[in-house]
Amino acid sequence: MAHVGEKDNSLVNSGVWWDGFPATALLFFSVFIGLMWWTRRHKYLPPGPFFPLRLLSNTNNRKRYLIFIKYGQEYGPIYSLRFGNSLTVVLNNISLAKEALVEKAEVFSERFVTKAVQIGSRGLKGSILMGNGDDYKELRRFGAYALRSFGVGKRSLGSKINEETSHLVEAIHKEENKPFDPVHVISNAVSNIICSISFGDRFDYDNVKFQQLLEVLRTLTTDAPLLNFPVLICPYLMYFPPFSKQIHRNEVVKNFINDVVEKHHATLDANDVRDIIDMFLIEADQRKGETGPDNVYDSSSLWRTIFDLFGAGSDTTANSILWAIAIFCHYPDTQEKVYEEIKAVLGTEKLPVYEDRHRLPYTQALLLEVQRFRPVAPIVPHLCNRDATLGGYHIPKGTRVLINLWSIHHDPEEWKDPELFLPERFLDSDQKVISPDSLVPFSLGRRVCLGETLAKMELFLFLTSLVQRFRFYVPDGMELPSLDGVSGITLSPEPYEVCAEPRN
Numbered sequence: 001m002a003h004v005g006e007k008d009n010s011l012v013n014s015g016v017w018w019d020g021f022p023a024t025a026l027l028f029f030s031v032f033i034g035l036m037w038w039t040r041r042h043k044y045l046p047p048g049p050f051f052p053l054r055l056l057s058n059t060n061n062r063k064r065y066l067i068f069i070k071y072g073q074e075y076g077p078i079y080s081l082r083f084g085n086s087l088t089v090v091l092n093n094i095s096l097a098k099e100a101l102v103e104k105a106e107v108f109s110e111r112f113v114t115k116a117v118q119i120g121s122r123g124l125k126g127s128i129l130m131g132n133g134d135d136y137k138e139l140r141r142f143g144a145y146a147l148r149s150f151g152v153g154k155r156s157l158g159s160k161i162n163e164e165t166s167h168l169v170e171a172i173h174k175e176e177n178k179p180f181d182p183v184h185v186i187s188n189a190v191s192n193i194i195c196s197i198s199f200g201d202r203f204d205y206d207n208v209k210f211q212q213l214l215e216v217l218r219t220l221t222t223d224a225p226l227l228n229f230p231v232l233i234c235p236y237l238m239y240f241p242p243f244s245k246q247i248h249r250n251e252v253v254k255n256f257i258n259d260v261v262e263k264h265h266a267t268l269d270a271n272d273v274r275d276i277i278d279m280f281l282i283e284a285d286q287r288k289g290e291t292g293p294d295n296v297y298d299s300s301s302l303w304r305t306i307f308d309l310f311g312a313g314s315d316t317t318a319n320s321i322l323w324a325i326a327i328f329c330h331y332p333d334t335q336e337k338v339y340e341e342i343k344a345v346l347g348t349e350k351l352p353v354y355e356d357r358h359r360l361p362y363t364q365a366l367l368l369e370v371q372r373f374r375p376v377a378p379i380v381p382h383l384c385n386r387d388a389t390l391g392g393y394h395i396p397k398g399t400r401v402l403i404n405l406w407s408i409h410h411d412p413e414e415w416k417d418p419e420l421f422l423p424e425r426f427l428d429s430d431q432k433v434i435s436p437d438s439l440v441p442f443s444l445g446r447r448v449c450l451g452e453t454l455a456k457m458e459l460f461l462f463l464t465s466l467v468q469r470f471r472f473y474v475p476d477g478m479e480l481p482s483l484d485g486v487s488g489i490t491l492s493p494e495p496y497e498v499c500a501e502p503r504n
C-alpha cells in the first residue's frame, strides 16, 4: 500500500498500461490478421524454404543452376521460393512441365522479365525471346516464316552448313594436332549460319571485330541477370558497375546490327530478297501506314528480332558441340563408335547430308544423349498470367515459373543412371532410335524453341563432319575438360583445350 507523499507506482504503471492498451491490442490484432492472411495465401503453395538463403547467399552467378537442383532434391518435383513479395515456382519433372506448358498453355506460356533484364537489354520492344502479347505473336510468326523461307529443314541450307564445315575443318587442321581452345572456331562456324540467313554474310575466323562481337554475346548470356540477387532486389543497380557491363554489351551488339541494317537499306531490292533483314524491311514498307496490332515492323523491332535469332541461335548450338567434344575426351569409346558408323555408312570423304541421319542411329542417339546429359538451356523462365493450379498446388497470378530442364533430364524416375553418359539409352533392341517424351532440350508447348530444326541440322552436320575428319583427345598429363558447367541463360562448358588428330 502507498504511504502519504509516496507515489503509487503500481497505479501509475497500470494507468500507462491501460492507456497503451488499444494501440497494443491493435498491433497484435493486425499481426494476427496478417499471419492469418499469409498462412491462408501460402497454405496451398508448393513447399519450399521459408527464406531461400542458399540462393541469396550464393554470389557465384555462374553456378546458380546447381542451387536450383539442390532445392529440387530437398523439396521434390515442385517447390516455391519467395523473394520479398515475389513468388517463384520451379518445376522439376516432365509431367509438371507438360501440365504447365501444354495442358495449361493459356496460363503458363508468357515470359517473365525482371526489371533488371529490361534495363540491361535497353528495352525489349520487338523481342521474340522475351516478348509477350500481340507484338510477340506477330514477330514469332514472322521469324518462323523467315527461317523456313531461307532453307531451314531443306537441302539448300544443308549445303551452306557443309560449306561452313569446310572452313571449320581447315581452321582445325591449322592447329596441327596441338592443344587449342575450340570455342572460337566452333562459335564462329555456328554463328556464320545464322549470320548468313539474317545478314546474308559470313565472317572469317580471323576477323577480330567479329570475334569480339561473339565474345560479347557469350558474356551477355553467361552474365544475364535472370535471378541475380542484388539486381533482383534493386534493379537500378544495373546502371552501376559491374552490372552496367550488360548495358554496354547490348549496345555493342545493337550498333553492329544497326550498321548492317543501314547497309541493307541502301541496297534494298524488293525483287532480290537476300536475307531476313531484307524480308523485314520489305514487310515494313508494305505495311507503312497500317495501324493494327500486328504492325510491329519498325526499326527497334528489327534490331531486336535479329539480335534474338543471332543470340539464341549462336551460343546454344555452339555449346552443344563444345559439350560433345568435351564428353568425347571423357568417353573416347563413344567417339570411336560414331566414327566407325560414319566410316561404314558414308566413308571418310563424302560430307554428310541431313538425310543421312536416318542411316546413322548411334550418331543420332549420341546427339540426343549430349542434349540430355548437358542441356544448354538448363532453366527456362515463364510467367503465370492468372490464378491457377499445378500438381494440385495453388499458383497465384504473377508467379514466376521456372522450367528446370536440367532436373527433368536427370530425373531418376525417367532415366536409369542419369549421371552416366549412355547414348545406348536412345536405341531399342533393333538399334532403332527412340526419343522419349521426357527428352525436351528445346522445351515444349507454344514457346518451344523457334530454331529447333535449324539447331538439329547444325548439330548433326557439324559434329558428324568433325568426327569423320578428326579424333579429339587430351594428351596424357593434360587436364580433362571439366564436365561442370558455367551457367547464365545457357550452360556452357568451362574453357578447355583439346587436340584434334586428323583421321586419315
Ligand code: HEM
Binding pocket: 128, 129, 130, 140, 194, 308, 309, 310, 312, 313, 314, 316, 317, 320, 376, 377, 380, 381, 441, 442, 443, 444, 446, 447, 448, 449, 450, 451, 452, 454, 455
Ligand atoms: C542446341 C540448340 C538450341 C537449344 C537447346 C535451344 C533451346 C531453347 C529453349 C529451351 C528455349 C525456351 C523455350 C521456352 O520458353 O519454353 C528456346 C527458345 C528460343 N530459341 Fe532456341 N535453342 C537452340 C537453338 C536455337 C537456334 C539455332 C535458334 C535460331 C533461330 C533459336 C531461337 C530461339 C528463339 C527465337 C526462342 C524464343 C522462342 C519464344 O520465346 O517464343 N534457338 N530455345
